[in-house]
Amino acid sequence: MNPAAIRTSGLSKRFGGVRALNDLNLEVALGEVVGYLGPNGAGKTTTIRLLLGSIRPSSGSAEIFGLDCWRNPTSVHRRLAYVPGEASLWPSLTGAETLHLLGRVQGQVDGAYRDELMGRFDFDPSKKVRAYSKGNRQKLVLIAALMTRADLLVLDEPTAGLDPLMERAFRECVAEARQRGQTIFLSSHILSEVEALCDRVAILRAGKLVEIGTLAEMRHLSTLSVEATFEGAVPDLSVVPGVTAVEVEGATVRCQVAGSVAPLLSVLAGSGARGLLSREPSLEELFLAHYGTGPANGGARTRTGAARTGAGAGAAGAGSVPDGEVAGHGG
Amino acid sequence: MAADLAPGMPARAARWPGAAIALRTARRAVRTGALWGYISGATVAASELTYRSTYKTVAERAHFAALFSNNAGLAAILGPAHELQSVAGFTAWKSFMFLAIVGAAWGLLMGTRLLRGEEEAGRWELLLAGQTTRRGAAAKALAGLGAGLAVFWALVSVIIIASGRSSKVGIAAAPSLYFALALVCPTALFAAVGSLAGQLAATRRQAASYAGAVLGVSYTLRMVADSGSGLTWLRWLTPLGWTEALQPLTNPRPLALLPTAACLVVLVGLTVYLAGNRDLGTSVLPDRASATAHTRLLGGPAGLAARLARGVVLGWAAAICAISLLMGAIAKQAGSAMAASPSFERTVARLGLRGGGAAQYLGFTFLTVAVMLVLIAAGQVSAARGEEAEGRLDHLLVRPVHRWSWLCGRVVLTSLALVACGLLAGLFAWWGAVADGAGLGLARLLGAGVNVVAPALCVLGIGSLVMGALPRAAVAVTYGLLAWSMLIELLGGFFSSNHWLLDTSVFHQMTPAPAVGPDWATVAVMALVGAAAAVLGALCFTRRDLIGE
Numbered sequence: 001m002n003p004a005a006i007r008t009s010g011l012s013k014r015f016g017g018v019r020a021l022n023d024l025n026l027e028v029a030l031g032e033v034v035g036y037l038g039p040n041g042a043g044k045t046t047t048i049r050l051l052l053g054s055i056r057p058s059s060g061s062a063e064i065f066g067l068d069c070w071r072n073p074t075s076v077h078r079r080l081a082y083v084p085g086e087a088s089l090w091p092s093l094t095g096a097e098t099l100h101l102l103g104r105v106q107g108q109v110d111g112a113y114r115d116e117l118m119g120r121f122d123f124d125p126s127k128k129v130r131a132y133s134k135g136n137r138q139k140l141v142l143i144a145a146l147m148t149r150a151d152l153l154v155l156d157e158p159t160a161g162l163d164p165l166m167e168r169a170f171r172e173c174v175a176e177a178r179q180r181g182q183t184i185f186l187s188s189h190i191l192s193e194v195e196a197l198c199d200r201v202a203i204l205r206a207g208k209l210v211e212i213g214t215l216a217e218m219r220h221l222s223t224l225s226v227e228a229t230f231e232g233a234v235p236d237l238s239v240v241p242g243v244t245a246v247e248v249e250g251a252t253v254r255c256q257v258a259g260s261v262a263p264l265l266s267v268l269a270g271s272g273a274r275g276l277l278s279r280e281p282s283l284e285e286l287f288l289a290h291y292g293t294g295p296a297n298g299g300a301r302t303r304t305g306a307a308r309t310g311a312g313a314g315a316a317g318a319g320s321v322p323d324g325e326v327a328g329h330g331g
Numbered sequence: 332m333a334a335d336l337a338p339g340m341p342a343r344a345a346r347w348p349g350a351a352i353a354l355r356t357a358r359r360a361v362r363t364g365a366l367w368g369y370i371s372g373a374t375v376a377a378s379e380l381t382y383r384s385t386y387k388t389v390a391e392r393a394h395f396a397a398l399f400s401n402n403a404g405l406a407a408i409l410g411p412a413h414e415l416q417s418v419a420g421f422t423a424w425k426s427f428m429f430l431a432i433v434g435a436a437w438g439l440l441m442g443t444r445l446l447r448g449e450e451e452a453g454r455w456e457l458l459l460a461g462q463t464t465r466r467g468a469a470a471k472a473l474a475g476l477g478a479g480l481a482v483f484w485a486l487v488s489v490i491i492i493a494s495g496r497s498s499k500v501g502i503a504a505a506p507s508l509y510f511a512l513a514l515v516c517p518t519a520l521f522a523a524v525g526s527l528a529g530q531l532a533a534t535r536r537q538a539a540s541y542a543g544a545v546l547g548v549s550y551t552l553r554m555v556a557d558s559g560s561g562l563t564w565l566r567w568l569t570p571l572g573w574t575e576a577l578q579p580l581t582n583p584r585p586l587a588l589l590p591t592a593a594c595l596v597v598l599v600g601l602t603v604y605l606a607g608n609r610d611l612g613t614s615v616l617p618d619r620a621s622a623t624a625h626t627r628l629l630g631g632p633a634g635l636a637a638r639l640a641r642g643v644v645l646g647w648a649a650a651i652c653a654i655s656l657l658m659g660a661i662a663k664q665a666g667s668a669m670a671a672s673p674s675f676e677r678t679v680a681r682l683g684l685r686g687g688g689a690a691q692y693l694g695f696t697f698l699t700v701a702v703m704l705v706l707i708a709a710g711q712v713s714a715a716r717g718e719e720a721e722g723r724l725d726h727l728l729v730r731p732v733h734r735w736s737w738l739c740g741r742v743v744l745t746s747l748a749l750v751a752c753g754l755l756a757g758l759f760a761w762w763g764a765v766a767d768g769a770g771l772g773l774a775r776l777l778g779a780g781v782n783v784v785a786p787a788l789c790v791l792g793i794g795s796l797v798m799g800a801l802p803r804a805a806v807a808v809t810y811g812l813l814a815w816s817m818l819i820e821l822l823g824g825f826f827s828s829n830h831w832l833l834d835t836s837v838f839h840q841m842t843p844a845p846a847v848g849p850d851w852a853t854v855a856v857m858a859l860v861g862a863a864a865a866v867l868g869a870l871c872f873t874r875r876d877l878i879g880e
Contacts, residue, residue, distance in 0.1 A: 052729050055876035074731040082729040088722035090639065091451075091534070096624040104630050105730045130451070130534060131620035141726075 003066030005030050005152050005183035006051065010060030013046050020046040022207040023060065028185060033178050035194035036187040037287055038204035044187045045085075047204070048156050051185075052082060064152060078107065081145035085157030087137040091130035095140055098129060102144040114147035120169045134161040146173055152183045159190060171196060195283040203287065218286050223256035225285065228268055229275040240264050256285075351458050353471035356445045360479025367437055368483040370814060371430050371514055372490025377821045378425045379491070379500045382418045392416040399424075407554045408657065410575050418500055419580035423510070431517045431574050432550060438518035439542040441479065442525020446472050446602075448535035450612065459611060466607030473526060473599055480519050487511040502580065510579035516591045517574045521546060523598035530605040533618035536642070570594065632727050633740040640711060644748050647707050648755055651700055655756040655780075658696045659763020662689035662771070689769035693760060693776070694846025697783050700756045701838055702817065704749050704787035709809045711745040712794030716805045719798075720880045728877070738869045742795055746788055746861075753784035771845060779844035785857035786816075786837040792861030792868070799868030802878050812837065 006028035013021040021043040028034045038044050049055045050062050053073035062069040064076045089098055103109035118125060121139045129137065138161045145153060153174075159167050167190075174184060174197050188194050194201060195215065202212040211218060223244070229252045237255055238246045241263045247254040251274075257264055261278075268276065386392045396415035406412065410428040414420030446469065449455055459468055488511040495502035525542040532538040549569040556565035556572060566572030567590075576587035605615055628634040666689040715738065718724040728734060757773075757780025764771045794809035801808075819836035833839045840857060842850045 049877075052725075054725065054728065056874070073728075074733055077729055077731045080729075082725075084722070084725065086722070089726065090635070090723055092536075092639070093629075094622050094624050097626055097629055100624065100626040101629040101635055102726060102730065105632065105727055105732060107731060126621045126624075128620055128622055131618065144726075 002030055003063070004028060005032065006034075006062070006064055006185060007066075008047075008050075008060065008062045011047070011050060011057055011062050012059045013043075013050060013055060014058045019207050021050070024204075024209055026202060026209065026212070028183060030183055031178070031181045032200065033174070033184040033186065033198045035198035035201040036185060036204065037189075037191070037194060037201060042204040043207040044204055045156055046207075048082075048154055048185075048187060051154060052080075053077075079150055080152040080154055081106070081148045081150035082154045083141050083145045083156065083158040085160045087134075087141040089129045089137060089140065092128060094128050095123065095125035095132070095136075098140060099125060099144055099147070103147065106148050106150075108149070109147050110149050111147075113149065114143060117143045117146055117173070120173070121166060135163060135166065138162055139166065142170065142173075146177070149177075149180070150182070152185065153177060155184065155186045155188075157188055158186070159188070159193065167193070191283045191287055201283065215283060215286075223258045223281060223285070224261060225254070225279050225281060226257055226261075226264065227252060227254045227277040228273045229253075231272045231274045233271075235267060235271040237264070237267065240267050350471070352455065352463070352468050353475045355454075355458075356449070356472040356475025357478040358475075359445060360441060360476050361482045362479075363437070363441065364479035364481075364483040365486055366814070367434070367518075368486030369490070370817070371434065371483075372487045373818060374430060374821060375422060375426050375487070375491045375510070376494035378422045379418055379494050379502065380497060382421050383499045386421075389416075396420075406557045408661075410553075411557055413578065413581040417581075419502055419506070423578070423580040427510075427513070427579060428571075428575065430514055431571065432546075434514055434518035435521040435546055435549075435571070436543075438480075438520070438522035439525035439528075439546060440539060441476060442522040442527075443529050443535050443538040443542060444525075445476055446526045447529030447532065447538045450529075451533075451535055453612075456611060464607065465609075465611060466603055469526075469530075469603050469606030473523075473602065476522055476526070477519075480515055480522065483518065484511050484515045487514055506580055506583065509577075509583050509585070512588075513574065513577040513579040516577065516588065517570060520570050520591055520595055520598070523595055523602065526602045527598050527605070530602055530609070531614060531616045533612075533614035533616075632732055632737050633744060635727075636741050636744055640714065640744070640748070643710060643714075644707060644752075647703060648748075648752050651703055651752050651756050652759045654699060654703075655759035656763040658693060658699075659760035659765075659769070659771075659776075660767050662692045662760075662764050663767050663769040666690070666692035666769075689764060689771055690775075691843075691846045693764075693771070693779065694843030697756070697760075697779055697844065698820065698838060700753070700780070701783035701786050701841060702813070704752060704784060705790050705813050705816075705837065707749060707752065708745060708787040708791035709794060709806075709813055711741065712791065712798060712809045713806045715741050715795070716798050716802060719802060719877060722879060725877065734873045735869045738795060738799065738872050739865065742791060742865045742869075745791055749784050749787045749791070750781065753780040753782075756780040756783065775845045778849050782841060782844040782849035782854060785854045786841055788861035789837050789857045789864075790861070792864035796864040796868035796871070799871030799875070802875075 004027045006026065008024050008026045011021060011024040011026075012019070024043075024047060026047075036044055036047070046055070050057055051064060051069050053069045053076065056070055065079055067076050069076055093101070099114065103114070117123075121143060123136065123139045123143060127136075129140070132140065138158070142158060145155075155174075159170050162170060171193065174186070178184060178197075184197075186194065186198060198215075200212065200214050201218065203210050231251070234248055234251060234253055237243050237253055242257050242259045242261075243255050243264055244258065245254075245256040255264075386395055393416050396412075400412050400415055408428075409424060412420065412424040415424060449472070455468060459465065463471070488508050491502075491511060492504045492507045494500055495504065495507045521542065524545050525538065528538040528541040528545075529535070532541055549571045552565050552569040553571040553575065556563050556569070557575075566575065570591065573587055573590045576584060578584055578587075609615060628638040724737070727737060754777055757777035760779070761771060761773045761776040764776070790809060790812055793812060794805060797808045798805035816836040816838050819833060820838050837857075840853050842848070842853065
């Protein structure tokens with residue numbers, strides 16, 4: 001049997017008294033594309049640094065292609081390529097010099113593909129790194145990683161600073177890599193990106209893995225979005241079992257339903273509903289459901305320290321957004 | 332939204348827009364200002380306190396004064412001597428120009444680092460968003476720099492007023508305060524030059540090289556003016572000449588503060604004006620953003636390290652060559668002066684030197700080269716730590732590069748550079764000595780050059796060990812070791828009986844070659860200690876987490 005591309009068992013990391021990652025058990029199969037989600041500080045980057053062998057596990061272990069990430073870093077690194085979210089490079093080198101250096105250090109480069117990537121990302125390699133914008137520096141590290149055609153791509157918020165055109169180019173490259181059988185581990189804030197690219201999604205909160213599965217599997221765990229329009233008086237839906245996040249706007253009510261929709265349907269049928277719209281939750285809604293967030297109702301978004309789980313917490317008007325960046329990108 | 336941001340910002344900054352820049356700059360400037368103030372004060376105090384014990388009788392002092400008062404070579408380096416038969420004149424001559432030049436270099440590095448360096452690193456971008464204008468930001472950073480200079484002045488003043496009160500010295504508070512002020516002048520002026528260069532150039536390094544060129548020209552002009560060439564009027568064209576004209580302790584001329592003050596006002600005004608007339612992150616002079624790719628060295632981590640260190644190390648090598656040439660050229664004259672002065676001989680006897688002559692003089696002054704080599708080593712430890720702290724090292728270590736080979740590769744490269752610089756020091760000292768007919772052999776001076784590499788190798792190894800074990804302390808410990816060793820050498824006379832204390836200086840084990848032959852066993856032991864520490868450091872480095880700033 002082939003070893004998994006990534007396998008962690010009981011992987012934990014403490015920084016002083018802070019538990020950054022707690023007992024992570026994760027397996028990524030060869031050729032799989034896995035999205036890794038979580039708010040800032042959830043432990044995504046800690047996980048990636050453990051996989052890269054940059055930091056040592058406090059307990060548990062991480063393996064890539066069957067090799068221990070901490071004990072055999074260089075053997076592991078021959079087969080992977082990494083893109084950080086914040087590219088800190090040598091300011092005095094030019095783009096071309098940086099690509100040359102990183103290619104030589106990696107030891108394997110598809111030169112033709114590198115040139116093609118520079119065209120696709122519209123990247124000018126003749127400038128010095130210090131003269132590049134954040135987006136251009138990000139393109140540089142993306143090209144440096146993709147040009148190696150490594151078996152495993154570890155991407156930590158790789159599209160930070162890219163414009164929508166370049167983000168599309170990135171998605172195409174990832175789709176191609178996947179077709180070539182490369183495994184991809186993508187940590188991201190951009191939920192639409194994860195939704196478009198990933199076979200499976202893992203959600204991390206406060207250092208613990210709270211959910212992992214395909215999008216289809218995860219949808220069953222979450223709520224259905226329902227929007228109903230009434231002819232007469234709007235009934236109070238918040239008392240219906242399973243219904244949460246009730247929002248009333250004139251004659252229209254929006255809510256989330258967890259579990260069976262039968263109780264809601266019977267209430268709607270008896271209240272003269274004129275129109276009914278229901279749809280599957282998007283990844284953003286699934287994600288927010290995990291952080292106890294319902295749609296905010298006309299009030300300002302507030303930060304609260306304790307994120308709540310489950311759909312039940314999102315009563316109208318009391319929504320909390322644990323991470324403005326996630327909500328902003330997703331919306 | 333502002334309320335959301337507040338917890339991450341200093342509370343004072345939230346109330347007073349833009350204060351964050353002033354506070355941030357002041358914090359860094361005050362920290363190094365205090366360190367430099369302490370070193371300068373200690374240097375002056377050491378010179379004041381040792382004068383009477385070194386030159387015990389009036390006859391000895393008169394003899395010393397007669398020998399050095401009209402020495403054109405030394406006047407070119409340290410400025411003309413006045414009243415050498417007094418403690419005040421001796422101290423002013425021995426420490427004033429030396430500290431003024433080093434202070435000017437420190438000032439220009441601070442000016443470029445705290446203005447252009449911070450801007451280049453993108454730290455101002457966040458602070459400037461809606462908080463203050465670019466002009467205001469530059470003014471506030473300059474105010475922070477001023478705070479650092481004030482601390483520098485205060486600390487120097489306190490130390491030298493205290494040492495002046497000693498019964499051995501007897502210098503009143505007012506001349507001491509004026510002396511401290513005279514030391515601040517070149518520092519402040521070149522901090523302003525650095526700040527202005529930071530507006531002209533797009534990178535800190537470029538700005539530092541512009542400001543460094545100004546300092547180089549200033550020093551050269553002053554040298555020509557003081558070398559008995561009859562061109563003394565040149566003194567009024569150079570800021571170091573204005574500094575010299577202040578004549579602290581001997582013949583104070585406060586009016587000579589005027590050109591410095593006027594120049595300071597112009598430089599500060601121009602800096603603030605230019606800062607407001609350009610975009611954040613850009614420069615007044617065009618920035619050469621594109622360049623042809625030179626990939627010859629960029630085949631791996633060691634090549635990259637060589638490429639990144641090349642500029643700095645070549646700069647140091649040039650400085651070492653120049654100083655060695657000068658020392659060689661004046662060795663004969665200065666050496667015979669030493670030979671004629673029994674008391675000066677006692678001063679240097681501490682170093683194990685006997686008698687006078689060119690070799691003895693060079694044995695004494697090669698300590699300067701040793702200090703410069705340690706500075707190169709410490710700079711490379713700091714650069715290695717910077718690669719890790721700022722995340723650039725990640726790009727190498729996520730590829731098939733061993734941490735062990737990365738750190739050891741850097742140590743080996745730096746060691747080779749240090750040996751090359753040591754040999755250059757020997758070669759150029761020989762060249763200078765030959766020109767002057769001092770009769771010192773090439774092999775002997777090359778040996779002396781290798782001899783002074785040993786402390787640098789030792790510091791390089793210890794720095795690498797700390798980098799491997801306690802990365803956040805690496806830079807402070809490495810420079811701290813250098814500062815401590817210099818202090819021990821300067822004040823060695825006070826506790827010459829305590830060899831345990833003296834042994835903590837990395838310079839103390841070194842024999843004063845070429846006055847005596849290098850002790851190759853000691854050189855080998857120091858190099859081995861350095862190598863062992865570096866290997867241990869590399870092992871620690873493979874066992875710990877990578878740690879950012």
